[in-house]
Each structure stands twice: as C-alpha cells, then as structure tokens.
Amino acid sequence: MKGNKGIIFTGVVVGIISVLLVRFGNPGNMGFCIACFIRDIAGALGLHRADVVQYVRPEIIGLVIGAFLMAIAGKEFNVRGGSAPFSRFVLGFIVMVGALMFLGCPLRMILRLAGGDLNAIVGLVGFTVGISIGIVFLNKGFSLKRTYNLPTFEGYLFPSSIVALFVILLIVPSLLIFSEKGPGAAHAPVMIALAAGLIVGALAQKTRLCTVGGIRDLILFKDWHLISGFIAILVTALVGNMVLGQFKLGFAAQPIAHTDGLWNFLGMALAGFGSVLLGGCPLRQLILASEGNIDSVITVIGLTFGAAFAHNFKLASSGNGPTPNGQIAVIIGFAVVLAIAYFNIEKSIDVKMKEDVQIEA
C-alpha cells in the first residue's frame, strides 16, 4: 500500500467531515453529495422550481476554492480544453439524470451505504456494471480526443463565478431562493459547510480522489490506489455514523432514498457509464474544473442543466420512488451514452509507435 497514505488520509477526512455535516444539520446521509448540492444551487438560482431543494450549498463553493488554491500552490493550475465539449455537456446532463434517479452522486452512494441504507448496495452494483460497460469501450479505443492549452484567464472565470455566488449568498441572499422545508432547508451553518468544502477540495485536488476512477482502475489495471480512498470514506463514515447514532440498517424509510431496486440499479449504472466516459465522477469533475480544465467546467454546467431539467420535467425520484418520466429519461440516457461511446472509438490504432526516435530532454 506504499504511496496510498495520502489518498487513505483524504478518504478518512472526507468520511469524518461527511458524518459531522449531517450532525450539524445537513440532510441524512448527505454530508456531501455533489449531484444533490449542484441541484440545490440550480434551485436557489431559480433554474428549477422544486421548492424543497433550493439552497446555495457552501460545500460546493469551498470545494472549488480549496481545489483552486491547492492547484495554484502545487503549480498544477493548467488551463486547457477542447476535448469534445458538447459531448461532455450531454454526458454531464445524463449523469445527473441517473444520479437523481438513484438520489445521490457516487459519493453520496458511499455515504448512504455507511449510514446503513441497503438500497445503496443495489446502487453500487449498478454503478460497477455501468463502469464495466464503459471500460469495454475504453479498451476498444474510446476517446473524446485531446485537449489544448487555453488562455490562463479562461481558467480563472469558473472559480471567480463561484466566489461571486458566495458573495451574493453573504451580502444579497434575497436574490436567491431558499427552501423553507425539505432537504433544501436542512443544512449545516454556512461557515462550517464552507470550511468542510475547502478542506475536502484541497485534499481531493492533491490526491485525485475519484469514486469512478477507483472502481475503474481496479478493474482495468488491478490498481488499488484510488479505490483505497473510496474504502477509507466508507469505513470512516460507517464508524462515525455508529458512534453518533446516525446508523440505521435496512431498505425502508432511509433518508432521501427510495426502495425501487431496479431503478436504483439502472440510475447508478447510467451515472457510472457516463462518468467513466468523462474520466471521473461529479466530485472529480468539480475539482478538475477548479484547476483550469474547461472541459470539466462544461461538464459541471451539463450537470447543473441536467439537474434543473430533471426537476422541471419531473425526472428526479423522491422518497416515494421513481417517476415514469424519469424512467423514460434513464432509458433514453443509456441510448445516448451508448451512441457517444460507440461513435468515439478511434478506428485507427491509437498507439503510434515511432521507432528510433530520440527525445531531446
């Protein structure tokens, strides 16, 4: 396990902070949920009108600023983009539709598991199946093609927009819409949530923590590095929930969850499949967006747009279960992701060997 200390430490910190955020007021098993939090921000901005899920989550603001500062400090802030941007937008959109079918991004899936929500096991199986389907395409040569360097200023715009959102939250919150009941009304105090995001953002940037990458690398390369972070989150949050009395084992009556196994499975399979093509889970996309990856900025906008769409058109599940619209959307989502996967296979051999080439170093 040499070299895995950093990522295991990060997983432990994410686990502890997630459990504490619930203690401080976040919804059950939702210390962190990138999909839910982006959805809540979309609601606060009036992009959807589901009045129970509208709030500017300071965790997201902290994640972005923490990752941005860490990238600057580590000289890893590198502005690039141009790798199939609209395909990434569409994939982001579809990943959100899958996540809102299940009711959580892959990170919340781990946290739900750690809270004793057995529906998350069904989600995890689906997630793994989705990633495995994506890996088939990766092995066939799937690629969204290369990125190119972009002006540095371009990279500052996303973190700046997030800072602007935070300023609005602090100074003119009347511009925003806040839930008065439901999950959107349940939140930790602003500064605690912001600090939580800052810490996790900085650590996740440094260690490349990624839930999709963990399972992908294990299957693809038998590499335990990234998944050791995933496991550390699960174990730490599990212990933390037990200590704080937040652990409740079972399928029924879990916080912000439903018990429809088939659609929990399919929702996470879609999220896993889409994320593997994107190269990382929603958390990882947010971190990459903060370190100058404009393709990931586009992906985050796709996630946001998908969240707004999902609530405006009743695609998102609720505690009562999935909606017919959501089921249709997930099936269409699979068709679209399959098309993106299939039509981006590089037909020519993707390894160009140049014999006898000397690199001037």
Add this chain to the structure above:
Amino acid sequence: MKLSLIDTRGRSCPEPVLMTKKALQISPEGLEVLVDNMTARENVTRYAKNSGYNVEVKQDDNAYVLSITK
C-alpha cells in the same frame, strides 16, 4: 539508448495509462512516454512500476518524458 515513444499529451486519464499498457504489449522491453500533466505522470508511473518496470522522469518544457525500462 533508443526507445519507442508514445505521445499522450492532451489526453486525460485513464487514456495515457491505457496507451502505455497497449504500447508495452507491442514493445515489452521499454518505452518513452510523453505526458503533460501531473496526474498522467503519476498514473503512468504507478502503472509501469506495478507492472515491474523502472521509471525515470525528465522534464522537458511543459511536458515530462517518462523512460520506462526493465
């Protein structure tokens, strides 16, 4: 020493690792891999070491050259 070369610049992970994996099947004695970001550098290095190779890193302007040898 002359080694085969693959250029993974601009590619996001896991592509550089997959390209390295495929290239090492064609050229099992070793390889030079051009990468342009720290994540790819770490991931390709970890893959090569896990596969029993030695890795040497040289910095070349905005890129790194990873020399992967037995």
